[in-house]
Amino acid sequence: MSPTPHCWRADGTEYGVVANNFRGGTNPREAGYEWLGAADQLSSKANLAIMPCGRKPQTTFDKLYTADAGAWSDKLKAFVLSNHSAPHRHDESEYVGHFLQKKLRLKVAGSTKSKWEGSSCMRHSPQKTFAILGYGVRAEEASCDEIIDLFGLDPHAVVRIKMKEPHIHLDTLLASLSTRDPLVVVCRSAFAEADGSGWDPDVAYEQLLEFVSAETTSDRGQTQLHCVSSKDGYGYATNIREDPDGHVYAPNGLSIYYSKVLKEYGYKVHPLNLPRLFWDGGGAAACLTNDLSGAVASGWRPPEQYLYWNVRKQIKQEIDSYPEKQICWN
Numbered sequence: 001m002s003p004t005p006h007c008w009r010a011d012g013t014e015y016g017v018v019a020n021n022f023r024g025g026t027n028p029r030e031a032g033y034e035w036l037g038a039a040d041q042l043s044s045k046a047n048l049a050i051m052p053c054g055r056k057p058q059t060t061f062d063k064l065y066t067a068d069a070g071a072w073s074d075k076l077k078a079f080v081l082s083n084h085s086a087p088h089r090h091d092e093s094e095y096v097g098h099f100l101q102k103k104l105r106l107k108v109a110g111s112t113k114s115k116w117e118g119s120s121c122m123r124h125s126p127q128k129t130f131a132i133l134g135y136g137v138r139a140e141e142a143s144c145d146e147i148i149d150l151f152g153l154d155p156h157a158v159v160r161i162k163m164k165e166p167h168i169h170l171d172t173l174l175a176s177l178s179t180r181d182p183l184v185v186v187c188r189s190a191f192a193e194a195d196g197s198g199w200d201p202d203v204a205y206e207q208l209l210e211f212v213s214a215e216t217t218s219d220r221g222q223t224q225l226h227c228v229s230s231k232d233g234y235g236y237a238t239n240i241r242e243d244p245d246g247h248v249y250a251p252n253g254l255s256i257y258y259s260k261v262l263k264e265y266g267y268k269v270h271p272l273n274l275p276r277l278f279w280d281g282g283g284a285a286a287c288l289t290n291d292l293s294g295a296v297a298s299g300w301r302p303p304e305q306y307l308y309w310n311v312r313k314q315i316k317q318e319i320d321s322y323p324e325k326q327i328c329w330n
Contacts, residue, residue: 005057013282025326031276032319045243048308071119075152078109114143120169126182134170136162175238180266187233239284
């Protein structure tokens with residue numbers, strides 16, 4: 001995870017446009033406190049390595065959404081950096097790569113050639129029999145083939161989904177849950193309309209359904225597919241973080257029905273109140289974290305000085321001094 005900087009602003013998404021046009025921007029101090037609250041909850045079940053804001057956060061202010069920074073590749077035994085398409089995020093990968101390699105002592109493989117924004121653009125199925133890759137807003141279609149190669153995916157076991165705004169990454173329209181009953185959650189209304197490139201949302205959905213229906217094992221049983229409403233989809237119902245005990249952290253404001261559905265599959269929902277980070281910035285629980293469990297499995301361990309509870313006090317002190325109005329800068 002990476003905390004919000006003092007100069008954090010609402011930018012780059014439809015949510016940010018609304019915040020700027022109708023609310024005069026965002027509140028960096030409140031956003032910082034929201035980030036602390038989310039980190040407190042998430043750190044109760046996992047170790048969190050913290051990437052500092054840096055000396056010039058004005059050029060990397062949105063890196064708190066660390067899911068977009070890249071992803072760990074088991075094939076390469078290295079972290080693959082993003083190649084950001086959003087103009088306000090062009091400088092992030094250089095900073096992230098330096099921090100991961102020099103401070104966290106994590107092997108870095110460099111950035112993708114195609115426009116691609118990290119783990120938020122890909123998901124493995126609950127029982128790891130297929131993968132789902134997203135493109136269309138922040139990721140180029142060509143990134144799908146590149147990711148298949150870099151991550152050693154079976155090209156015959158991949159579902160490609162083209163999305164439309166405000167769903168800018170795959171994790172804003174699809175979730176894969178595995179610690180209780182295996183479940184794929186998808187927002188069908190977030191699929192882009194058919195176009196001349198050969199993309200057809202109905203074909204993609206049928207393919208997803210076929211892969212889900214074929215995913216069954218003797219110990220885990222049958223993976224299920226649940227479609228959320230367009231309203232819950234807009235509320236980022238799939239932008240959730242799952243812990244090993246079946247607890248799911250989701251943005252506040254989703255329907256009671258959706259919580260009941262997750263409960264039926266054995267999951268307990270913990271709402272995160274994110275009026276700034278989500279409704280102003282367009283990111284929720286999944287966006288705020290980047291899973292490095294693959295690196296841990298390969299033998300890597302995060303340095304103690306960057307673990308959350310060793311730096312929380314300092315982060316809190318810095319947030320206390322943040323402005324309450326969005327800073328204007330060029």
